[in-house]
C-alpha cells in the first residue's frame with residue numbers, strides 16, 4: 089500500500105516553538121475508534137490526502153501485517169502533524185486490547201496529555217477504566233465516539249465517566265441530531281459548540297464540507313435551550329475552582345451565562361484540565377467524519393505543551409527541575425545537560441534497530457556521543473529521525489519536549505527500553521564536562537513491566553537452529569519487554585511468557601514469520617511461581633582476599649514499592665525487573681560511592697553483578713516444583729566489602745549467587761508456597777443469558793462474583809457517592825437515540841458481571857461464552873494478583 093502523505097518534501101518539519109507542541113496519546117478500550125479517529129486527524133491536518141479505513145486494512149498507524157489482517161492495533165505508532173498552525177502534534181495511537189497494555193504503559197510514560205475515546209453505545213468499558221487509571225495525573229480530553237450508531241447515548245456515557253472514572257466533566261460540545269428526510273429517523277449530524285454558541289454540521293457525503301451556523305432561539309428553541317443549560321453548567325463547574333472566572337462572569341458578563349466570552353472560558357478550562365481537575369468532553373462519529381476538527385482544537389486548547397507538563401520522576405531528589413520557556417525543562421541548573429528516555433525499541437528489516445526517545449531537557453543532536461546511565465556505557469548516535477507511522481523523516485536535532493528515533497549501527501546493543509541517555513547539548517564529545525558520580529548516574533524512574541501470566545515452550549526444530557532461535561528470542565524481547573524468556577531448570581526447555589493468549593500468539597507469529605526462527609511453540613500454559621513464607625538465615629561469605637558478603641532473603645508484599653522503600657535511610661532497593669523481586673543493598677559507610685572511591689571496580693559494576701546473580705538465584709526456583717521465585721527480596725547486609733585491587737565483578741556474581749542458593753536450600757519445603765495468577769473478569773450478558781453464565785462461571789471456573797451491575801449504571805460504592813451527587817447536578821442533554829437496536833427484545837438491560845477467577849480456569853473462555861450466549865456475550869479479563877494455591881489444589885496444578 090503506497091503511503092499517501094501530502095506534499096513533496098516530508099524531510100523538513102518547521103521547528104515549532106515549545107508552546108505549540110503537544111505530545112499526546114490516544115487511549116481506550118479495544119474498538120472504541122482510536123485508529124479511525126487518528127486517521128481522520130491525519131486527513132484534516134493535511135498530513136494525508138485520503139482517509140484510510142481499519143476495516144479495509146489501509147490505515148497509516150496500523151501498518152504491521154498482523155494489525156491490518158486482524159483490524160486491531162498491536163503496537164503503538166507515533167506520528168507527527170501540524171494543526172492549523174496552532175499546534176505541532178506528536179501523537180501515539182495505542183492498542184486497546186488488554187494483552188498489549190505494556191504498549192500503553194510505555195507510551196504514557198513519555199506523553200504529556202491524552203485523548204480518551206469512548207464508544208457511545210458501550211459507554212465506559214473495562215479497559216478504558218484501566219488505561220484511565222494508568223494515565224493517572226496526565227491531563228485528558230474525552231471524545232464520545234460512534235454517536236451515529238443506533239443505541240448511542242452521549243449523556244449516559246458522560247454520566248458513566250463521572251461515576252466509574254470519578255472525574256469532573258466539562259461539556260465543550262453536545263450532540264446535534266436532525267430528522268432524515270427519507271427515513272424519517274433521527275440522525276447524528278453534528279455538534280452544538282457550547283463555548284462559541286454555534287451549530288457545526290458535517291455533510292455525510294463530503295468529508296470536507298463543514299457548516300458553522302448560528303443558533304436562533306426562535307427557530308431552534310430546543311437546541312437553544314440545551315445550549316443555555318450546557319453553558320450554564322460548564323461555567324458553574326469551572327467557577328467552583330476558578331475565582332477569576334467567577335469575577336469575569338459577574339462583572340464583565342453581568343451574570344449572563346451566554347455573555348461570558350469563549351476566551352475566558354477556554355483559559356479557565358485549560359488551566360483546570362492541566363491541573364487534572366476536569367476533563368473536557370466532546371462528541372462525534374469519526375467513521376462518519378463528524379466532530380474531529382473540534383477535537384483537534386481541544387487538543388491544542390486544553391492539553392499541555394512540554395513546558396507545562398508534569399516533571400519526569402528521577403532518581404536525584406537534590407536536582408532542581410525548572411521550565412524555561414525557550415529551552416524547555418532545565419535539570420540541575422545545567423543548560424547543556426540533555427536527558428532523554430528510550431521508551432521503545434524496534435528492529436526494522438531495512439533500517440535495523442530503531443530506538444524511540446523522548447527528550448526531557450537539552451538538545452539531542454545527530455552524531456553526538458551519549459552516555460547510557462542504565463548500562464553505564466557511552467555510544468555514538470547515528471542518524472536521528474522522526475517517525476510518521478512507518479515512514480522516517482530525517483532530522484538533525486531533537487529539542488527538549490520532542491519525541492524522535494535513534495538509528496544507525498552504533499546504537500546496536502547499546503540501548504534498551506527504559507534506559508536513560510545523557511549527552512551534552514552543544515559539544516559532540518561533551519560527556520567529559522559531566523561528573524562521573526553526578527549527572528552520569530541520573531536515571532528517569534524505570535518503566536513498570538506488567539506481570540506475565542501465560543507461558544509457552546519454544547523448541548528449535550533442529551539442534552542446529554538453537555543459536556538462531558536464541559538470537560530471535562532476544563530480538564523479540566528487546567522490542568517487547570513484556571515478553572520474558574526463562575529456562576526450565578529441570579527440563580532445560582526455553583519458556584516464553586507474556587500477558588495473554590493473543591500476546592503469545594502474535595509473538596509466536598512474529599518469531600516464525602518476521603524473525604524467521606525455525607521453531608515449534610508448545611501448548612499455552614499458566615505461569616505459576618513459588619514464593620517463600622518466611623525469611624531465610626543470614627549467611628556470610630568472607631575470605632582473606634577481602635570479599636565479605638552477608639546475604640538473607642525475605643518475602644515482600646504484592647504491593648511492595650521499590651521507590652518508597654529506597655527512600656529509607658541506609659539502603660537502596662533495585663527492582664529485578666520481573667516477578668516483583670528486588671535486591672536490597674544496605675549501605676556500608678566504608679563503601680560509599682559518593683565519597684572517595686579507591687576501588688578498581690566501579691560501584692555500579694558491583695551492583696550490576698549483584699543484580700544479575702540475584703535474578704539467576706531466584707529463577708532457579710523454589711522447593712515445591714522448581715518454579716521461579718516471586719515476591720522475594722535478596723538483602724545484602726551492611727558489612728559487605730570487596731578487595732580494592734580486583735577489577736572484574738566475576739567473584740561478586742558467583743559469591744552472591746551461591747550464598748543465595750545455599751540459604752534458599754536451607755529453608756524447609758514447608759516455607760515455600762505456589763502462586764497462581766488471579767484475573768479480574770468483566771462479562772457483559774443479556775438478562776436472558778445471565779443465569780446460565782453465572783452458573784457456569786461459579787461451577788466450572790471457580791469464579792467469585794463480586795457484583796452484577798446494569799452495564800451502564802455502575803454499582804454505588806462509597807467512592808462514588810460524591811460523584812453521584814456531581815452527576816446529578818451536571819446538565820446532560822436528553823439522549824436522542826438511546827433506543828437500542830432490537831429494543832423491546834432480550835438485548836435490553838445488558839448486565840455486567842464483575843468477578844475474579846484463577847487464570848488456569850479461564851483458558852479459551854471466550855469461545856465458551858460465545859457458545860453459551862449464541863455470540864451475545866462479551867468478556868474482558870486482566871491480571872489482578874498472584875495468590876497462594878490452596879494445598880488441596882496443588883496436585884491438580886502440578
Ligand SMILES: Nc1nc2c(ncn2[C@@H]2O[C@H](COP(=O)(O)OP(=O)(O)OP(=O)(O)O)[C@@H](O)[C@H]2O)c(=O)[nH]1
Pocket residue numbers: 116117118119120121122123124125142143159160161162182183184185233234235236237372373374375376
Ligand atoms: N459506526 C461507527 N463505527 C466506527 C466509528 N469509529 C470507528 N468505528 C468502527 O469501529 C471499529 C473499530 O475501530 P478502530 O478505529 O480500529 O478502533 P480502535 O480503538 O483503534 O481498536 P484497537 O486499536 O484494536 O483497540 C471499526 O470497525 C471501525 O470502522 C464511528 O464513529 N461510527
